[in-house]
Amino acid sequence: MTDTRPKLREVVVVEGLHDKARVDEAVDAEVLILGGDRVSRRTVDLLRRAVQARxxxxxxxxxxxxxxxxxxxDQLVPGLLHAHVRKSKAASSRGVGIEHASAEDVRQALIEARGAKPGPVADGSEAPDVFTLxxxxxxxLVHHPDAASRREQLGEWLSIGYGNAKAFLHKLNAYGVTREEFEAAVRRLDG
Incomplete structure (x- = not known):
């Protein structure tokens, strides 16, 4: 029997053992389990090496x-990619988490993972943000009765996840969303 799961070069970082099991169903990849919200020095070192290598x-x-x-x-390990599964697709009667998402939704999120924008430009200044309030x-997407649901839908389409207005604006700029991608997603939303 052949393995039909896509093979990922990158290491996938998850919170717990059940999340790893779901990732293993979705893709063929090395998985690092954090084991909670504390990030050890050893884990940071492993991640830095992984980012550099693959x-x-x-x-x-x-x-x-x-x-x-x-x-x-993100603060501790520059250069990470981020994958997002929509909250509604990761929810069950037992709670919210990656382990409750389908293997297909996890696979899609991993394939669409985005990286943070590069750091300072050559002269040491920060590159200007593409998006503003x-x-x-x-x-x-703000100051409107449907703003939260619109941000949620756009976040899914752009593979940056959901956030309140401030967090969403940060994600648009931090994850390298282009003006063209954004405008196309807004047209789709308004269509």
Missing amino acids: GAIVLTDPDGAGERIRRRL DDLVRHR
Whole structure:
């Protein structure tokens, strides 16, 4: 019997053992289990080496704790890729988590993983953000009754996950979403 799962070069980082089991169903990849929200020095060192050698994809639960872990890892390990599974696709009667998502949803999220934008430009200054609060206002992603659901849908289509207005704006800029990708997704949403 042949293995039909796609093979990933990158190491996949998950929170727990059940998350690893779901990733193993979805793809053929090395998986690193964090084992909670504390990130040890050893884990940071492993991740830094992995990013340099072959890349690493963070796949945390679509909840507050998962987002905190994701932000912490980004601070400690530059160059990580991020995969997001929509909260509604990772929910069951037992809770919210990657282990509750289908293997297909996990596979798709990993394939669509995005990296953070590069650091400072040659002169040491930060590259300007592509998106501003005006973009969110203009496209009814803030200060609108449907703003939260619109951000949720766009976050899924752009593979950056959900966030409140401030977090969503950060993700648009941090994960390298282009103006063209954003405008196409907004047209799809409004279509």
